[in-house]
Amino acid sequence: MSMTILTWSLMAAQFMLAIAMVCACLRMFRGPRAQDRVLAMDSLYLNGMGLMLVFGIVSGSTLYFEAALVIALLGFVSTVALAKFLMRGEAIE
Amino acid sequence: MIAIKTLPDWAALLTAFLVLAGAALTMIGAIGLVRFRSFYERVHAPTLGATLGIGGVLLASMVYFSVSETRPVVHEILIALFVTVTTPVTMLMLTQATLYRDRAEGRAPKITDAPPLPADVITPAPVAGAGAPSDQTERLAGQNSLKTGAPGAVSDPY
Numbered sequence: 001m002s003m004t005i006l007t008w009s010l011m012a013a014q015f016m017l018a019i020a021m022v023c024a025c026l027r028m029f030r031g032p033r034a035q036d037r038v039l040a041m042d043s044l045y046l047n048g049m050g051l052m053l054v055f056g057i058v059s060g061s062t063l064y065f066e067a068a069l070v071i072a073l074l075g076f077v078s079t080v081a082l083a084k085f086l087m088r089g090e091a092i093e
Numbered sequence: 094m095i096a097i098k099t100l101p102d103w104a105a106l107l108t109a110f111l112v113l114a115g116a117a118l119t120m121i122g123a124i125g126l127v128r129f130r131s132f133y134e135r136v137h138a139p140t141l142g143a144t145l146g147i148g149g150v151l152l153a154s155m156v157y158f159s160v161s162e163t164r165p166v167v168h169e170i171l172i173a174l175f176v177t178v179t180t181p182v183t184m185l186m187l188t189q190a191t192l193y194r195d196r197a198e199g200r201a202p203k204i205t206d207a208p209p210l211p212a213d214v215i216t217p218a219p220v221a222g223a224g225a226p227s228d229q230t231e232r233l234a235g236q237n238s239l240k241t242g243a244p245g246a247v248s249d250p251y
Contacts, residue, residue: 002100002102002105002106002109003099003100003105005105005106005109006100006105006106006108006109009109009110009112009113010109010112012113012116013112013113013115013116013150014116016116016117016119016120017116017119017120019120019123020116020119020120020122020123020124020142021123023120023123023124023126023127024123024126024139026127027126027127027135033132033194035132035187035190035191035194036132036135038187039126039132039135039136039139039187040126042139042183042187043122043123043126043139043142043143046119046139046142046143046146046147046176047119047123047142049147049172050115050116050119050142050146050147050150053150053151053154053169053172054112054116054150056154057108057112057153057154057157057158060098060161062158062166065154065168065169065172068172069171069172069175072172072175072176072179073175076175076179076182076183079183079186079187080182080183080186083183083186083187083189083190084186084190086187086190086191086194087186087189087190087193087194
């Protein structure tokens with residue numbers, strides 16, 4: 001019984017994280033200005049990382065953890081680079 | 094496709110609750126990202142998913158793998174630490190860039206209730222030989238002289 005609950009809640013969690021990624025994509029395509037798009041991209045990275053972790057639980061393998069770590073690192077670096085670009089017009093001084 | 098190992102009841106229910114709570118909070122944050130009106134409201138919404146949402150999913154992953162492999166698996170703490178450290182940094186940089194861009198274009202955010210900061214009040218520059226300084230200029234100059242400690246700063250024509 002509890003394993004059925006776990007299976008269905010993992011599927012529901014994947015579904016909700018997918019909806020969150022769709023919302024972030026919507027804001028990224030619709031966002032009136034550049035900073036909205038950067039914010040939506042940061043949120044998209046985080047949601048993708050959560051989806052990767054939930055998929056690791058579903059498949060029972062710890063390999064997805066490394067993928068989530070790499071996604072977190074790339075998301076941080078790219079968001080900082082884009083924020084600096086918005087601030088100064090160049091990313092590397 | 095689904096290869097979930099059989100867990101004891103308490104671990105399965107705890108994992109289910111944590112993963113559902115984390116995913117629901119992340120979804121609420123993303124819906125807020127779509128529905129809020131201005132950027133300064135929108136920048137708050139995804140941090141719900143970045144703190145509690147990711148935290149719930151990471152805790153669920155820790156509980157699941159610790160119980161299913163019968164040894165403590167705590168390497169998810171790395172991601173939790175990294176996300177907790179980096180999210181405020183990115184949000185601060187992004188908001189600073191937005192504020193800079195808005196001010197450069199002359200559309201700074203409206204502050205309705207708060208009084209203007211002293212740095213935002215534009216003080217008219219006193220012109221030398223332009224007659225008696227106005228009341229406000231004199232008061233500001235007096236404040237300046239109080240701050241700097243120079244007694245003759247009122248008639249300083251710089």
